[in-house]
Amino acid sequence: MNKRWRNVGLYVLAVITVIFIGTSVFDKPSTESSTKTLRYSDFIEAVQDKEISRVLISPDNATAQVVENDGSRSEVNLAPDKDLLKILTENNVDIAVTPTKLANPWQQAVSSLIFPVLLIGGLFFLFRRSQSGNAGGGQPCHEFWQKQS
Numbered sequence: 001m002n003k004r005w006r007n008v009g010l011y012v013l014a015v016i017t018v019i020f021i022g023t024s025v026f027d028k029p030s031t032e033s034s035t036k037t038l039r040y041s042d043f044i045e046a047v048q049d050k051e052i053s054r055v056l057i058s059p060d061n062a063t064a065q066v067v068e069n070d071g072s073r074s075e076v077n078l079a080p081d082k083d084l085l086k087i088l089t090e091n092n093v094d095i096a097v098t099p100t101k102l103a104n105p106w107q108q109a110v111s112s113l114i115f116p117v118l119l120i121g122g123l124f125f126l127f128r129r130s131q132s133g134n135a136g137g138g139q140p141c142h143e144f145w146q147k148q149s
Contacts (some may be wrong), residue, residue, distance in 0.1 A: 006125060013121055020114050033053050038066060038076040054094040065098070 009054070038046070039049045043066060046052050054067040057078070088095050 038074045043076040
């Protein structure tokens, strides 16, 4: 293999590695700083005082996003309460369950395959380089031992 193409391949491998690491570190969901957290007891009081217009419950029933009458949003950690739905419907609160967010299947496939492909590609280039005559000072191992004696 030509030395120039080998160097190009190593640079491409390095760029792909940097892109992969960059996307895994910097591609995090943005957290909105405008949402505040309510205590569960304050949430129930606000519902009973008719200050809440809508509740978006997460699929795992652990948290809910609360929309107040003035349009502000809050988040509340839900307690295992059997009467929660009854309280919400009695106070005319719109109830919705947010859909689960599934990652793009192509993105999942690429992210799960990128490391093994980079590892195999890197090993391929290293083995190809070691089999050529210029690894470790320009002489293969058998010539090294012959010149020592």
